[in-house]
Amino acid sequence: MLDPARLRTQAAEVAASLLRRGCRIDLDEFARLDGEVRQIREEAERLRAQRNRTARAIGEKLAAADKAGAEQLKREAATGGERLEILSESLRNAQDKLHEFMLGLPNLPDEEVPDGTGEDDNVQIATCGKPRQFDFPVLDHVVLGERLGLDFAAAAGMAHARFALLAGDLARLHRALARFMIELHVREHGYTEYWVPYLVNPGALTNSGQLPKFADQLFCTERDSLYLIPTAEVALVNVFADQLLDPKRLPLRMVAHTPSFRREAGAAGLDTKGMIRQHQFDKVELVQITEPAESPAALASITAHAERVLELLELPYRRVELCAGDLGEASARTFDLEVWLPSQQRYREISSCSNCRDYQARRLATRVRRSGRQANELVHTLNGSGLAVGRTLVALLENHQQEDASIAIPQALRPFLGDDAVIGRPHK
RNA sequence: GGAGAGAUGGCCGAGCGGUCGAAGGCGCACGCUUGGAAAGCGUGUAUACGUCACAAGCGUAUCGAGGGUUCGAAUCCCUCUCUCUCCGCCA
Numbered sequence: 466m467l468d469p470a471r472l473r474t475q476a477a478e479v480a481a482s483l484l485r486r487g488c489r490i491d492l493d494e495f496a497r498l499d500g501e502v503r504q505i506r507e508e509a510e511r512l513r514a515q516r517n518r519t520a521r522a523i524g525e526k527l528a529a530a531d532k533a534g535a536e537q538l539k540r541e542a543a544t545g546g547e548r549l550e551i552l553s554e555s556l557r558n559a560q561d562k563l564h565e566f567m568l569g570l571p572n573l574p575d576e577e578v579p580d581g582t583g584e585d586d587n588v589q590i591a592t593c594g595k596p597r598q599f600d601f602p603v604l605d606h607v608v609l610g611e612r613l614g615l616d617f618a619a620a621a622g623m624a625h626a627r628f629a630l631l632a633g634d635l636a637r638l639h640r641a642l643a644r645f646m647i648e649l650h651v652r653e654h655g656y657t658e659y660w661v662p663y664l665v666n667p668g669a670l671t672n673s674g675q676l677p678k679f680a681d682q683l684f685c686t687e688r689d690s691l692y693l694i695p696t697a698e699v700a701l702v703n704v705f706a707d708q709l710l711d712p713k714r715l716p717l718r719m720v721a722h723t724p725s726f727r728r729e730a731g732a733a734g735l736d737t738k739g740m741i742r743q744h745q746f747d748k749v750e751l752v753q754i755t756e757p758a759e760s761p762a763a764l765a766s767i768t769a770h771a772e773r774v775l776e777l778l779e780l781p782y783r784r785v786e787l788c789a790g791d792l793g794e795a796s797a798r799t800f801d802l803e804v805w806l807p808s809q810q811r812y813r814e815i816s817s818c819s820n821c822r823d824y825q826a827r828r829l830a831t832r833v834r835r836s837g838r839q840a841n842e843l844v845h846t847l848n849g850s851g852l853a854v855g856r857t858l859v860a861l862l863e864n865h866q867q868e869d870a871s872i873a874i875p876q877a878l879r880p881f882l883g884d885d886a887v888i889g890r891p892h893k
Numbered sequence: 894g895g896a897g898a899g900a901u902g903g904c905c906g907a908g909c910g911g912u913c914g915a916a917g918g919c920g921c922a923c924g925c926u927u928g929g930a931a932a933g934c935g936u937g938u939a940u941a942c943g944u945c946a947c948a949a950g951c952g953u954a955u956c957g958a959g960g961g962u963u964c965g966a967a968u969c970c971c972u973c974u975c976u977c978u979c980c981g982c983c984a
Contacts, residue, residue: 470947503943510943510953517953520965524911535964542964709903709940711921830941834903836922840947841940 581788594781605808641881656720661700674795693726697750747854760845777877818849
């Protein structure tokens with residue numbers, strides 16, 4: 466959510482900023498809704514102040530044993546209640562409308578964010594690692610995976626399209642990857658591990674920015690009105706909802722390994738083959754909660770933490786900065802990490818690291834306590850995938866395949882895989 | 894799912910129709926004390942919104958949430974949510 470005060474005082478700047486990401490705000494509508502709220506509230510507060518004064522006076526009369534005076538005041542106070550009731554009702558309505566309007570607005574892009582309207586305008590910042598030259602025909606992860614225990618038919622049979630099932634060494638590899646990532650972030654990057662609910666209520670999703678706009682992308686349990694998390698970010702960021710934090714506790718670094726569930730509505734025809742785009746995928750998610758001034762540095766750190774995973778797994782990748790038009794709803798600035806896929810001869814997203822500044826914090830009401838007469842402040846929140854486990858599995862299979870279709874395991878991962886150096890060697 | 898108990902400020906905990914935004918303690922901040930620290934002593938310390946200069950002051954709201962009774966509700970009534978205990982079921 467944007468700062469309503471800023472929208473009042475710097476309307477033109479806000480509108481221009483939103484326009485960069487392709488969002489046209491109706492400033493007149495805002496002014497109308499906001500003005501209505503303020504006008505009604507002013508009158509309601511005046512009436513309430515009057516009522517409170519009278520009630521206090523009655524109390525004083527009674528304390529002074531002035532029964533007659535108290536009765537007199539009571540008679541006066543009896544009128545005017547209906548007007549206040551009407552005002553309260555319309556105030557509630559006006560506030561709801563304003564709130565709904567505000568919930569529809571995305572975050573403002575940071576000034577450094579490049580212009581652009583979509584994916585094609587994103588800016589490559591760096592490439593890291595060289596795509597390997599193969600001296601044999603490369604196989605894609607579906608062919609490689611099926612040899613090892615990847616089974617889409619079984620998954621579709623028991624669930625639906627866009628679900629996968631892993632067996633044997635592939636399931637072991639998947640588990641090893643997740644453990645490797647989370648241990649790295651906990652032991653070397655200073656994150657605290659969380660284990661969180663995979664079903665959350667609408668309030669949690671509104672706080673993190675998924676609702677009300679993106680309900681279509683979420684799986685919902687009809688009977689209980691709970692939603693499956695589309696990312697652990699939702700759960701992690703809500704841990705500190707409604708809290709006033711001691712600045713000494715910041716920055717908070719949190720990591721969780723969870724499944725993520727996405728309906729992928731509107732993605733018909735995209736990545737229909739393979740494990741790239743699934744309804745359910747595991748992800749190791751990083752979240753940082755920081756002092757406002759620290760969030761730019763934190764974005765750099767969270768991105769570096771995700772990159773470290775790719776480096777240790779010896780996977781070639783590049784870092785891309787999203788243009789204003791491609792930013793996620795809550796993000797002010799985002800770096801995507803894209804891993805090289807030999808079968809596709811291109812880089813594919815494997816991590817997205819975002820600084821949401823105070824956009825989520827405002828909905829969450831997560832603040833830092835300031836001493837003296839300084840006003841308390843909203844924290845900044847950041848999130849990044851460190852990494853998407855399924856896509857990492859895909860990248861690992863393809864990049865580390867050998868001529869006999871077995872998979873070489875990078876050194877750093879071996880301790881998590883019973884020290885195996887290769888998996889899927891053909892049987893003699 | 895059944896029965897009972899509870900939900901108060903950053904935390905603990907009193908209050909059970911009026912001057913209660915709320916005693917007391919802890920914590921925290923500042924000061925005194927000290928060679929320095931601890932202890933001790935003193936002072937201060939809820940949040941959000943409005944007005945306004947993001948000051949002071951003033952006003953409004955907030956004692957789990959929503960409704961009700963009343964001139965007036967943390968306190969009384971109703972509904973809901975959550976937590977705990979016991980029973981049932983169960984990975």
